[in-house]
Amino acid sequence: MIRMGALKRSAGKVSIILAGIIFVGGIIFAGLFNMGLAYTNEMEFCTSCHTMKINLEELKETVHYKNASGVQATCSDCHVPEPFIPKMVAKVIAAKDVYHEIMGTIDTREKYEAHRWDMASRVWEKMRASNSRECRSCHEYTNMDLSEQDRSARKRHPKALDEGKACIDCHKGVAHEEPDEPEDAEPDQS
Numbered sequence: 001m002i003r004m005g006a007l008k009r010s011a012g013k014v015s016i017i018l019a020g021i022i023f024v025g026g027i028i029f030a031g032l033f034n035m036g037l038a039y040t041n042e043m044e045f046c047t048s049c050h051t052m053k054i055n056l057e058e059l060k061e062t063v064h065y066k067n068a069s070g071v072q073a074t075c076s077d078c079h080v081p082e083p084f085i086p087k088m089v090a091k092v093i094a095a096k097d098v099y100h101e102i103m104g105t106i107d108t109r110e111k112y113e114a115h116r117w118d119m120a121s122r123v124w125e126k127m128r129a130s131n132s133r134e135c136r137s138c139h140e141y142t143n144m145d146l147s148e149q150d151r152s153a154r155k156r157h158p159k160a161l162d163e164g165k166a167c168i169d170c171h172k173g174v175a176h177e178e179p180d181e182p183e184d185a186e187p188d189q190s
Contacts, residue, residue, distance in 0.1 A: 040091070041076035049101045051112045058176045065175075071138075078134050078175060079123070086130070116179040124168050132167035139167065 039045055047056040055075075059065045064073040080090050097106075097119075106112045106119075127134070141161045146154045160170060172178050 037087070037091070040094075041074075041080055043074040043076075046075035049098070051101060051106050051109075054109060054112055055176055062175050073138070073175070077137070081130070081133060082137065086133075113179075117182055120172070120176070120179050124172060127168040128166045130166075135167035135171075 043056070047053055052075075064078075066072070079094075081087050100106050100115075104111070106115050141157060144157060146157060149157065156170065
């Protein structure tokens, strides 16, 4: 009987130690995972590929990069959703771009430009499907001071809101050069 009690106590201690190791391991994994996500959201990481430097040069020419208020949008502000599941989907999709950079599909300006329409169209569709969620993390119709906007914007923003338009429906070339639609492309459904 004494041996059985000692075995149960020993098994209990092992279970507690094992649970503690799993708990600490989980904390370490979660921390490293979050550090990895944060690192891959940095502009320096995003623009470390040769072809993404093209996008950076275009971004530098926009109000999203340099403006009177000093607020700067980075790659992840526009291309990586905040909610966890959409963020993970975006990261998996972004891996495709890294693959194509490594494989040489878009590793030169000429190759990149040849694929620009298709890449931009995919981003626009993603933004349209999310109702321009990433744009709205900074820009919200209800917070706009229309009196401070130019005449065209004062007229178009309320109309876009009434029509349920996403930001991307009107602002396709806002941070990067808007590519010319190829002659054989399907017409835009917006």
